[in-house]
Amino acid sequence: MLALATAALEQLAKRKGVASVAQEKTCRASRCFILAALMSLFAAPAGSIAQTSSTPGFSGQAYVVQATVPPLSPITVADTGPLPSSGGAQEASLLDVPPISLGTVGALNGADVAHATAIGRGNASRSEASVADLSLTVAGNTIAADFLMSDVTAQCRGTSPSVSGGSDLAKLVINDQSIDVSGATNQTIQLPLNAGSVAINEQSSSVNGQSGTMDVNALHVVVNNPTPGGAPLADVIISHAHADITCPASPPPCDATAADFVTGGGWIVSPSDPNAKANFAVAGGVKNGSFWGHLMYLDHGNQLRVKGTGVTGYDVYPIFGPNGRKTLGSADVGGATDSYEADVADDGESGRGVDQFQLRLNGVRMASDYLAGGNIQLHKPQCQ
Structure with a gap:
């Protein structure tokens, strides 16, 4: 049941104690001096990643909304925060985004199913952000969308x-x-x-030497300042994903037994109304020996609202094939506490029509279909 989690913990245990071998060696004073001098020539500067290491340096971050409206403090919604250079997994989620004032410029009128993840492991850094039913008013202009998602990957080949x-x-x-x-x-x-x-699918990227970086904004709204040369009255970014990576001089070792993660957001056709969407966001995996992730589901056909409150399990889901995964947990469903099982499959890009999502509450299947929009991403350990 928990084979993925167990394998990850065993790998951590095997890696301990490697550096102690050098302490058991002896050498003549002259040889030690020469060796120390040579090592100092190739030492990496403090705070940098040694290029002789086989471990990449990771960076990533995702958020659903960031609004800069002087003189107000910056406003952020569902922000993962920056990923450590050593990697890891970070997530943020919010089922209901309440109205937020943007001062005299306007307002974020609300949104649903806000989801953000940033994961750095193996040979890749990946981030994604998604949100549904967003409405924004700026400088008398109304901007709305049923769904907005961005995703970015920086990896070492x-x-x-x-x-x-x-x-x-x-x-x-x-x-x-x-x-x-x-x-x-x-x-x-x-x-x-x-x-x-309004910029749509705004992208910037660069690859320089052993480092690569990329940023994607699904939507970027700028309100002009009528004063020539003045700073924008408002700068609002919706669904931002950032990832970068610094590749080592030698490829990282193959770690085929390590556990993976799954993330994704999007919608399926509502099982209660063929003319309505059922939006979802999911994340699952094992982080530092504990289950990790979140679940949100909003069926616009029957107004079923599910907000995950804890993750209790993560495993393969073979019914959906080799790329199927299931995340187990507890959820708030209309004020009641239920157990959930979210089953997903990452079977291709961009996800629409090929990836799958299924939701069970207390063992009863509530929804199951191929994605009508959005994407599921299975973050597997990579062998090079």
Whole structure:
């Protein structure tokens, strides 16, 4: 049942004590002096990652909303915080995003199923953020979308870095006009009366030497300052994902027995109403010997609302094939405490029509379908 978690813990135990071998050796004073001098020539500067190491340096972060509206303090919603350089897994979630004032500029009118994750392990750093039913008012302009998601990966291929990422938007509407999302990078819509701009699928990336970095914003709204040269009156980013990695001089060792993680967000067709969406967000895995993750589910057909309150298990789900995983836990369902099982499968990119999501509450299947939008990502240990 817990084979993935057990294997990860065994690997940690095997790695202890490696450095003690050198302490059991002896040498002549002259040889030790020469050896120390040579080592000092190749020592890495303090705070940097030694390029002779086989461990990558990780970085990543994701958040659902970040709003900068002077003189207000920056506003963030569902922020993972920065990933440590040693890697790890971080998550943030919120089933209901309440209205948030942006001062005289406008307001975030609300949103649902806010989800963010950042994971660094093996040879890759990956981050993603998603949100449903978002509504925003800035400078008299209304902006709304059924779904917004960004994801980005920075990974080492051998000793060389590569980066990739993108976004997924559904039913973007600006001032009651539907926007045709082209899928192109940095698609920009100008707001009326030179009030500002809306960037869609905003991307920036670079690869330099052994380091690679990438940022993706599903949506980036800027409200212009009427004073020439003045700072923007508002800068609002929706669904931001960042990842970068510094590759070692030699590839990291193969760690095929380590446990994996699964993350994802999106929607399926509501099982109670074929014309409605059922939005979800899920994360599952084992972090530092404890189960990790979250679950959120909102069926717009029958208004079923599920908010995970704890993760109690994570394992393979063979019914969905080799890339199937299940996350177990407790959840608040309309004020009652239920047990949940969230089953997912990562069977291709971008996820729509190939990835799967299934939800059981107290053992009863509530929903099961292929994704109509969004993506599931299985974060497997990589062998190089």
